[in-house]
Amino acid sequence: MSDLLERLRGRGWRLTSQRRVVAEVLDGDHVHLTADEVHARAAVRLPEISRATVYNTLGELVSLGEVLEVSTDGRAKRYDPNAHRPHHHLVCSRCGTIRDVHPAGNPLADLPAEERFGFTVSEVEVTYRGVCPTCA
Amino acid sequence: MSDLLERLRGRGWRLTSQRRVVAEVLDGDHVHLTADEVHARAAVRLPEISRATVYNTLGELVSLGEVLEVSTDGRAKRYDPNAHRPHHHLVCSRCGTIRDVHPAGNPLADLPAEERFGFTVSEVEVTYRGVCPTCA
DNA sequence: TCCTACGATAGACAGAGTTCAAGTCAAGAA
DNA sequence: TTCTTGACTTGAACTCTGTCTATCGTAGGA
Numbered sequence: 001m002s003d004l005l006e007r008l009r010g011r012g013w014r015l016t017s018q019r020r021v022v023a024e025v026l027d028g029d030h031v032h033l034t035a036d037e038v039h040a041r042a043a044v045r046l047p048e049i050s051r052a053t054v055y056n057t058l059g060e061l062v063s064l065g066e067v068l069e070v071s072t073d074g075r076a077k078r079y080d081p082n083a084h085r086p087h088h089h090l091v092c093s094r095c096g097t098i099r100d101v102h103p104a105g106n107p108l109a110d111l112p113a114e115e116r117f118g119f120t121v122s123e124v125e126v127t128y129r130g131v132c133p134t135c136a
Numbered sequence: 137m138s139d140l141l142e143r144l145r146g147r148g149w150r151l152t153s154q155r156r157v158v159a160e161v162l163d164g165d166h167v168h169l170t171a172d173e174v175h176a177r178a179a180v181r182l183p184e185i186s187r188a189t190v191y192n193t194l195g196e197l198v199s200l201g202e203v204l205e206v207s208t209d210g211r212a213k214r215y216d217p218n219a220h221r222p223h224h225h226l227v228c229s230r231c232g233t234i235r236d237v238h239p240a241g242n243p244l245a246d247l248p249a250e251e252r253f254g255f256t257v258s259e260v261e262v263t264y265r266g267v268c269p270t271c272a
Numbered sequence: 273t274c275c276t277a278c279g280a281t282a283g284a285c286a287g288a289g290t291t292c293a294a295g296t297c298a299a300g301a302a
Numbered sequence: 303t304t305c306t307t308g309a310c311t312t313g314a315a316c317t318c319t320g321t322c323t324a325t326c327g328t329a330g331g332a
Contacts, residue, residue: 014278014329050281055320074207076319090255099253105246107262110239117235118269119226126243127261133254150298150309186312191289212288296311
């Protein structure tokens with residue numbers, strides 16, 4: 001994660017304690033926190049951090065391509081720090097747990113030209129749904 | 137669509153004018169309305185219909201499997217009456233337009249057992265993103 | 273160390289959706 | 303047809319997620 005902080009500094013990011021804490025909270029594999037969860041965890045280390053700052057920082061990380069925004073249900077978006085390795089998601093319909101998965105195949109190639117309706121298709125997102133071992 | 141009303145009655149649905157209007161508004165292919173849009177269109181025919189009733193009715197149609205809930209961005213969910221023919225979605229990143237598409241291939245088969253983490257995977261949702269001809 | 277532009281903060285605001293108590297009515301029974 | 307009843311509808315208040323703005327604070331260069 002210090003890699004991330006380095007990269008951010010390299011892009012001219014001003015490194016404040018708030019931004020550092022948010023970046024550190026997002027560290028790790030298979031982490032898919034909502035903005036509120038990020039705020040709660042950040043507040044453990046930095047009690048005065050505000051919601052607006054967390055939203056701002058997450059938004060910046062997303063537009064820098066360092067974090068992915070995932071909205072699997074209609075509820076809160078989740079933030080996925082695993083943005084540099086292409087992957088899809090497996091979601092538990094009961095508890096909402098998310099795992100990163102790497103299916104074979106290339107769904108982009110599976111969409112024939114006559115099914116593109118003139119769109120310039122640039123990305124594809126695959127969400128598998130099921131029940132996780134804990135909920136089963 | 138009268139088929140739908142018949143099916144609903146067969147499942148013990150009490151057929152009120154509000155439910156009838158909501159079901160009728162959702163009629164047709166390539167219709168992907170938000171709850172608010174459904175409410176607006178329903179209110180043309182039944183001005184006193186309330187938002188709560190629209191939400192209730194949509195929720196029931198979804199849990200009966202007659203309508204699909206699609207949340208393509210973090211914004212409002214959209215409701216897709218084309219629930220009986222399996223399909224995926226193509227979304228314009230600019231204006232949010234949604235088209236139903238039918239790609240080749242079977243993404244469920246593309247997820248190997250070791251990538252399922254013990255989940256019982258039952259469905260898969262594929263969302264293609266791009267720019268529509270109008271926005272290009 | 274000082275300056276200042278960029279970032280953080282609190283709180284108001286907005287959109288989407290849910291809840292609840294009270295009133296209404298569809299449809300089966302008589 | 304009329305009655306009865308529990309399912310349905312209503313509207314308002316409420317929750318949750320996210321955005322905006324004015325003001326304050328501070329990271330980092332000079």
